[in-house]
Amino acid sequence: MVASLYRVLLIVGLCVATCCVPPSSSPGGGCLHPSSVKSSPASQVTSGNTDFAFRLYRRLTVQSPGRNVIFSPVSVSTSLAMLSLGARSATKTQVLQSLGFNLSLTPEPAIHQAFQHLIRSLNMSSSNLGLKMGSVLFLREELQLQASFVASVRRLYKSNVFSIDFSDTATAQQRINSYVKKETKGKVVDVIHSLDPLTAMVLVNHIFFKAKWTKPFNPTVTNMSFPFLVGDRAPVHVPMMHQVETFGFGMDPELNCSVLQMHYKGEAVALFVLPAKGKMKQLEWALSASRLRKWSQSLQERWIEVFIPKFSISASYDLETILPKMGIHNAFDKNADFSGITKRHSLHVSKAAHKAVLDISEEGTEAVAATVAKLTVRSKDGSSHHVLYFDRPFLLLVINTATDAILFLGKVENPTQA
Template sequence: MRSAGGRGEIKVRRELQPRKRVPGLANRARTGQEKRNPQRLVLETPSQNVFFSPMSVSTSLAMLSLGAHSITKTQILEGLGFNLTHTPESAIHRGFQHLVHSLTDPSKDLALKMGSALFVKKELQLQENFLGNVKRLYEAEVFSTDFSNPSIAQAKINCHVKKKTQGKVVDIIQGLDLLTAMVLVNHIFFKAKWDKPFYPAYTRKNFPFLVGKQVTVRVPMMHQKEQFAFGMDTELNCFVLQMDYKGDAMAFFVLPNKGKMRQLEQALSARTLRKWSHSLQKRWIEVFIPKFSISASYNLETILPKMGIQNVFDENADFSGITKRDSLQLSKATHKAVLDVSEEGTEAAAATATKFIVRSKDGPSYFTVSFNRTFLIMITNKATDSILFLGKVENPTKS
């Protein structure tokens, strides 16, 4: 794994006409942010590569809810999967606060950075309570921005995101206009080394990968024989391989049996992931995984209404908790993420001396698994038990 970067962006524009450390809490935030986003985005694009950060999307929306009132607030939080009867709003935000803080702790073994920023029209008067909560709970940066020159404002925001994701996510904002009043940005960046890296000399340069039912493309296929946590989910008809990173993260590669991808997609949930993490057993595996790079962008305004988050986009939006005088509604919600998978797991291209043990014929028996057709990949954080990134690789040759 080289690196993965993602960010969720929410742009709020002015209406033309004004209207007349607590683990239990972290678990609640985790459960809500994983309940609907993964399945919805995967199902929306049945024949395309998918890659996004449930954490990034959910944090952006939870942060936005701080300034929402009435049904607008309810739709956002319930759309994220929270039961407001059982979970107070204050507990939800404290849970996200714990997650944000956990993901920004420095580590020598992996780079995992998450943050938020508000770009606010300089004439806009923000509610002090909203501004304080955004900074305290989500550690957000706030920038006074001149939206009277949309191209300059757009360049400023894009530059910020590019810098925060170390150049991985570029030109995320497109088409700002004079009506823009505020842009809310959430970014997440991930870079880690495999605990058991692949040896580049063993990568097969021209390996067949099945796209769909009949088309075959050629990809570089990484290869190694090692002990990994591995198992077969007989209920979902798929193989599951867990590969650890150095540090507090791991990846799950999931290969469904032919014709069973739809069943797997519909069953995706945090509970399924926890079931796998507790049931997999270490065994000798000969594994083939493509070396690839994919990216994906999503206009969430077409997806969020299907999750019940509807009022934010129309004249019924109530964001009176954000600004004192101006009436706001959500005009655009965009998310983009990038994933690179390679032998050593670092972003740097320099080769390093990695371990590869050639086993004799009378060595331990091993199972061979080849990810040479559509598969899922999930990157999780062990400390918070959260899904950082989720992807479906339909065609590894398409970036």
């Protein structure tokens, strides 16, 4: 009997919302990497995946020149690692090696156990940090799965598993989109625009992040029409937030860029990286795990007068056109081997969709008095400080300090480009 040819749809739906609200009594200082968790199992995942994140970033910038870039490296990596549980032979090897793992040094069980620890760490509840990542499998009703695959995705990746009728494409599409919308608090909508009736499995990984600055901005001093340089075109005008405070700051003379670190309440920081004019490409091609470590070691707390735009950006990507260029070939063609998922049907990945939303804004009236007081006192002090204008394209990284995982990575090319 000829095996039925079905398709696997890999969806990553995610969002990040950053809110500026009153600080807590706990200090916001500290370095990017806390020493207490450097040897955690989850960090084994992030060390190799950081370079994967930057390689994927470069591919996305080439595909979308002149546009904003925003995606979640940890979400994409987790989705692919979870899918690799059902892959065999070269299909499995390509996925794991592309994620940055040396399979001769790190056995596959250790990789999945490290992802298990990573997911557990990211989902630890915190009143100061809203962070949730999860996975779900929507499976064709008549698909006979390998019991070991279902058990592993549930145990290691905490994935929910649902049966669905893919022959009714409209209903299936609505059900999956509703699930992603709910899990991302309404931020990610319509992640699927079409479904093939031959779809066998849809894998969804979603991540939601909402955090509060430890040192918030004062909304009353935001300049609502500040010029932002966009390439060679006329500048656009954006709301520009402003404050004077102590932040982690460093300069990279090799790459001609400034690095600003701002802490969230909870175990997360944001890195804003501003290249000198005309040096963005040089910066992008030099991004690496070792460069990120170098920055974290050189940051020092300094008085900074900072201007950062208030913005909301989003991006959607068809990763099935990008991942093969990064070494993941077989999963998307006739050579795919997903016999670890089911032996009775031939599967390949037909779609790998990824959508991200990023909001950075200020809110909370309680923040006004404290921040205004600080701004007034600092200016009267007359203390010298560095002035940093993010009034041209810059990079942004949101990092979980408990695991060193890059939660979000992007480039703000035009803050008015939704």
